[in-house]
Amino acid sequence: MPAIVLIGAQWGDEGKGKATDLLGSRVDYVVKFNGGNNAGHTVVVGDEKYALHLLPSGILSPGVTPVIANGVVVDIEVLFHELEALSARGVDVSKLLVSANAHVITGYHRTLDRVTERFLGKRQIGTTGRGIGPTYADKINRVGIRMQDIFDENILRQKVEGALEQKNHLLVKVYNRRAIEVNEIVDELLGYAERLRPMVVDTGLELNRALDAGQTVLFEGGQATMLDVDHGTYPFVTSSNATAGGASTGSGVAPNRIDRVIAVVKAYTTRVGAGPFPTELHDEWGEFLRSRGFEFGTTTGRPRRTGWYDAPIARYSARVNGVTDFVLTKLDVLTGLEKIPVCVAYEVDGVRVDEVPVSQSDFHHAKPIYEEFEGWAEDITGARAFDDLPPAAQDYVLALEQMSGSRISAIGVGPDRDAIVVRHDLLT
Known part of the structure; x- marks a missing residue:
């Protein structure tokens, strides 16, 4: 049975939740391996709409074990808020597992995220202000707090004291903010200990044993390829590896156990936050895509920047991730357009460039080269086979x-x- 990685191929918000849901009844575990509650998945089940931020989308699939793995940073307050909200709607959340090695977002991480972003002024990155970046920074600086630390008060206190010794100087002397008390953080985290204890385990061991037993494991990436800290539009990226390679480091499952890589890509392009976006539209067509596609952030509510499909980005994602299958979402949003432009290459300083430029400056100044395709007027929301689509859509x-x-x-x-057309089995 396979281990499958599911990632976003653009700048996020491609509809990964829908793709996860498509596979949900055929997998045993769904694993979130990166990011925190800065990502949002919207899943529609019948008349019910669920907006998930920290939890894996697989928590909505009966029989599936949802896992928050070691590569995730966890805001515990958000975790329990989401679990309680789902429980109130009748969703069984009792099978959730959380890695003992996952890092914890604290109050001082959220504070630093917000004040640092404001301090950058015009150079703002466009973070969500939820403490994700500062938590990953502490992880790399080896002053982070992990889930397992919450069960040992002495270790927890030592780590919080060590972190705040430096951060309080920064908050008070640079940002003119109040110092944060050690007890304030320690007491809050200790208050979660007993509720957390049943779900915090060695998730890497659990997942490898599941694969050994022939079970199917789906690794669900937060954010997307172009937001990957190494392979995205740096510095306008997230703070983790959102590409397929992150599934191994973020879960403890080796690369040679991964069988398939599924990338989700919209039939057009969107992004939230600052950074280069060659096909971005500032006219009525951009507003058409935004309103028809309801392009507003699941987590932030921010209007998404919109543009036409960018083929070089899709090719880049295929290469970086080793994509075996694409899931194309929101094709219905394009219904009614007479012509549909697609970016097939860029022009940089008068020269045609067929791939994503490695230089941030070149990518920022890249102008899209478009090819137009015929549109269609027919309603495609009832299509369930490829032949049900109008010829122009095909x-x-x-x-x-x-x-x-x-x-x-x-x-x-x-x-x-x-509302999905399946052309090839995603598991074979």
Whole structure:
């Protein structure tokens, strides 16, 4: 049975929750391996809409064991808020497992995130202010707090004291903020200990044993390829590895155990926050995509920047991640357009460039080179087979497939759970 990685191929918000849900009934574990509650998945089940931020989307699939692995940073208050909200709606959350090695977001991380971003002024990165970056920074600086530390008061206190010794100088002397008390943080975290204890385990061991037993494990990435701290549009990126390689380091499952890499890509392009975006639209077509696609952040509510499909980005994602299958989402949003432009390359300083430039400066100044495709007027939300799509929609999908570096195995044609066309089995 396979280990499958599911990641975003653009700048996030591609609809990974829908793709996870498509696979949910056929997998045993769904693992979140990176990020924190700065990511948002919206999953529609019947008449119910669920907005998830920290929890893996697989928590909505009966029988699936959801896992928050070691590569995730956890805001414990948010964790319990989401669990309680789902429980109140009748969702069974009792099987959730959390890695003992996952790092904890504290109050001082959130404070530092907000004041640092404001201090940057025009150079702001566009963080969500939820403490994600500072927590990852502490992890790399080896002054972080892990879930397992909450069960040992002495170790927890030592670590908080060590972290605040430096951070309070920064808050008081640079940002003119009040110092944070050690007891304030320690008492808050200790208050969660007994509720956390049943779910905190060695998740790497659990997942490897599951694969040894022939069970199917799905690794669900937060954010997306172009937001990866190493491979994205740095510095306008997240603080973790959102690409397929992050699934191994973020979970403790070796790369040679991964069988398939599924990348989710929208039929157009969006991003939230600052940074380069070659196909961005500032006209009525950008507003058309935003309003028709309801492009507002699940976590932040911020309007998303919108633009046409960018084939070089899809090819880049296919290469960086080793994509075996694409899931193309929100094709229905394009219904009604007479012509649909697709970015097939860039122009940089008068020269055609067919791949994503390695230079941030070049990418920032890249101008899209478009090819236009015929649109369609027919409602496609009821399509369940590829042949149900209008010929122009089929041609559009096949053209994107040819440009993007891997097969398009499934196509989202509407917001409903079953509004999807499957061309190839994602597990074979």
